[in-house]
Amino acid sequence: MLRVVLCNCSPNESKELARTLIEERLAACVNILPSITSCYVWQNELCEEEEHTLLIKTTDKRYHAMKERLEELHSYDVPEIIALNTDDVLDSYARWAHEQTS
């Protein structure tokens, strides 16, 4: 099955992260959602930072290698990497995604 993985990053690294995951066949497709405002507390201060959200489509088989590489590439010490559970995927798209990551 496929996995949809959420990851937030700074705007200036989103394209580089996406390209590397695709070129290293760790993901079939990465969507970059721009102009996101992220609210969180960091070192006791409420932060509202501009980020990009990555929607990463990969396979069960490549997920752990992708996760490791993404953590390595990412500029944050503690990046958000969350895999969402998929229920059903259009067959032709699933086949394409497996081809792109094998």
Add this chain to the structure above:
Amino acid sequence: MLRVVLCNCSPNESKELARTLIEERLAACVNILPSITSCYVWQNELCEEEEHTLLIKTTDKRYHAMKERLEELHSYDVPEIIALNTDDVLDSYARWAHEQTS
């Protein structure tokens, strides 16, 4: 239960796809996320295309009819149609979504 379905499309077809799914009672709500950059390889070339991401909210009961119609309407040969697993939904929203799709 409800399903949240991800689908990417070209910017000029997002509204038409969303309206048709709503008017044909195949989805209760469709959010269109604009200005998405999608990275993927197509015919051995790294592509970075502008797309819109559709977040489609439908029910288990209507999902397969929605998926079939979306594939039919979509301009791509191999559209991304991925159903995410939902864990919990606000009761009043779930009732509303079922009413909109029955």
Add this chain to the structure above:
Amino acid sequence: MLRVVLCNCSPNESKELARTLIEERLAACVNILPSITSCYVWQNELCEEEEHTLLIKTTDKRYHAMKERLEELHSYDVPEIIALNTDDVLDSYARWAHEQTS
């Protein structure tokens, strides 16, 4: 485990909702996705409204308290609050999220 919760709201309340959930330690992080077009039928009319989508990251333990508070704060009578099933989370991020919400 963590939960990713989807909620749409009007543009003028997104920051207030996000800040309150974070300050009351009901969520570790809230991403605000701007300029969303939402299509749905309300009182038999097809609506296409500008909304913001909130991507709320919280824990299983805090989810129900967060859901209750969000419904209370939200300006809609029937807000969309949908919890997505997560499959895997980077350990360091999961630890951070639990610390932020305990």
